[in-house]
Amino acid sequence: MDIAVGTGYAVICLMLVSAMNPIGSEEAGSQLSSQSRLDSAIGGYVRSVGMVALAYSPQEDLCHAAAEMSNSTLVLDPIVDGNGCLSAPQSPVATSSLSLSLPGRTVVVEAWLARE
Amino acid sequence: MLLVANSAAVVGEGDAAEATQLAHLESHELLLGDALVGEASLQFLSQAQGYLASEPADCASLPQYLEGVASNASLSGNQDGVDYSVAAVGSRWSGGAAGDNLTTLAPFAGADETSLDVRVVAVVNETAGGGAVLWFKEESHLLHIPIAPESAASLCASTLGGLGQAFGQVPPCNATSDAAAFSAALPPLVEEASSLGFTLDAGWSLGGSEGCYVSYWVTLVEPGVEGVAGGFDWTVLGAGEAA
Numbered sequence: 001m002d003i004a005v006g007t008g009y010a011v012i013c014l015m016l017v018s019a020m021n022p023i024g025s026e027e028a029g030s031q032l033s034s035q036s037r038l039d040s041a042i043g044g045y046v047r048s049v050g051m052v053a054l055a056y057s058p059q060e061d062l063c064h065a066a067a068e069m070s071n072s073t074l075v076l077d078p079i080v081d082g083n084g085c086l087s088a089p090q091s092p093v094a095t096s097s098l099s100l101s102l103p104g105r106t107v108v109v110e111a112w113l114a115r116e
Numbered sequence: 117m118l119l120v121a122n123s124a125a126v127v128g129e130g131d132a133a134e135a136t137q138l139a140h141l142e143s144h145e146l147l148l149g150d151a152l153v154g155e156a157s158l159q160f161l162s163q164a165q166g167y168l169a170s171e172p173a174d175c176a177s178l179p180q181y182l183e184g185v186a187s188n189a190s191l192s193g194n195q196d197g198v199d200y201s202v203a204a205v206g207s208r209w210s211g212g213a214a215g216d217n218l219t220t221l222a223p224f225a226g227a228d229e230t231s232l233d234v235r236v237v238a239v240v241n242e243t244a245g246g247g248a249v250l251w252f253k254e255e256s257h258l259l260h261i262p263i264a265p266e267s268a269a270s271l272c273a274s275t276l277g278g279l280g281q282a283f284g285q286v287p288p289c290n291a292t293s294d295a296a297a298f299s300a301a302l303p304p305l306v307e308e309a310s311s312l313g314f315t316l317d318a319g320w321s322l323g324g325s326e327g328c329y330v331s332y333w334v335t336l337v338e339p340g341v342e343g344v345a346g347g348f349d350w351t352v353l354g355a356g357e358a359a
Contacts, residue, residue, distance in 0.1 A: 039143045039147045046220060047220055050222055052221065052222075055162075055345075056344070096196075097196065098147060099193075099195050100151060103159060104345075
């Protein structure tokens with residue numbers, strides 16, 4: 001809900017930008033849309049898996065859940081204490097990440113938007 | 117929740133890239149804020165589990181012992197250009213059963229009358245874009261740790277009461293009679309503890325220079341409690357004397 005409100009606010013800001021400065025607005029809009037999509041995907045993954053599992057489950061379980069929520073263009077990768085499930089794509093369209101300081105380990109949830 | 121953004125100034129300057137960056141920071145602050153509340157709450161539950169697993173409770177002071185789960189948790193740092201801090205205060209909650217929307221802490225979200233309920237109040241502050249975006253929220257959540265304090269209190273009363281009654285019914289200063297009384301009293305108490313999910317161990321000894329009073333003790337263990345950090349045993353100790 002909070003993320004939706006924030007995303008909506010961000011979009012309104014961007015519309016203002018578009019109205020006042022059309023030069024570059026299409027690219028900016030695309031970039032914002034990509035970032036918001038990645039943040040939304042990360043939030044969805046964290047809610048789906050849960051903090052307890054992120055802190056204590058084996059990494060392969062986290063990798064499996066991430067693979068199930070990824071698709072051909074949007075890829076999620078939970079990195080546990082520096083070890084990820086996947087190799088980062090060479091030239092993603094956009095990336096975002098969320099670092100979680102959990103009891104006993106640090107988990108960084110990375111999301112990439114790959115070129116179609 | 118309070119979100120303050122200074123986007124209008126950026127728009128006025130016509131800098132689309134900067135406005136886009138600002139908008140992304142706002143989106144990311146919201147994502148981070150939700151995560152921070154979950155992280156701090158998990159940290160509190162983990163600390164509480166450590167306390168319960170390492171410190172046995174005493175039948176004589178069980179309510180005070182349960183209040184001892186209270187602790188603070190805090191985190192701070194910078195992520196992707198967002199400076200953040202979260203401070204959480206957790207304490208025992210005795211307000212009865214209630215749901216909670218902190219789904220990232222499932223299955224420990226919500227108060228459950230049969231468990232040890234706790235309340236966590238988390239305050240999150242974030243700033244980004246050199247102060248262009250300020251974000252604040254305070255949230256209160258109810259969580260539970262699935263030990264059974266009411267069952268423990270009931271077993272403290274019944275086991276110590278039962279042994280006290282058994283020893284009180286035999287002649288004083290007679291170890292043979294005391295041993296027989298103990299052996300007869302213990303099995304139903306073990307069975308009662310088992311029915312409530314506890315194991316019961318107990319013992320006794322004669323005390324005093326004449327050996328004329330009986331000291332007895334019980335150890336109640338709730339084994340394999342499934343906490344956030346895995347299974348743990350919760351131990352409750354009790355003792356009494358009979359003249």
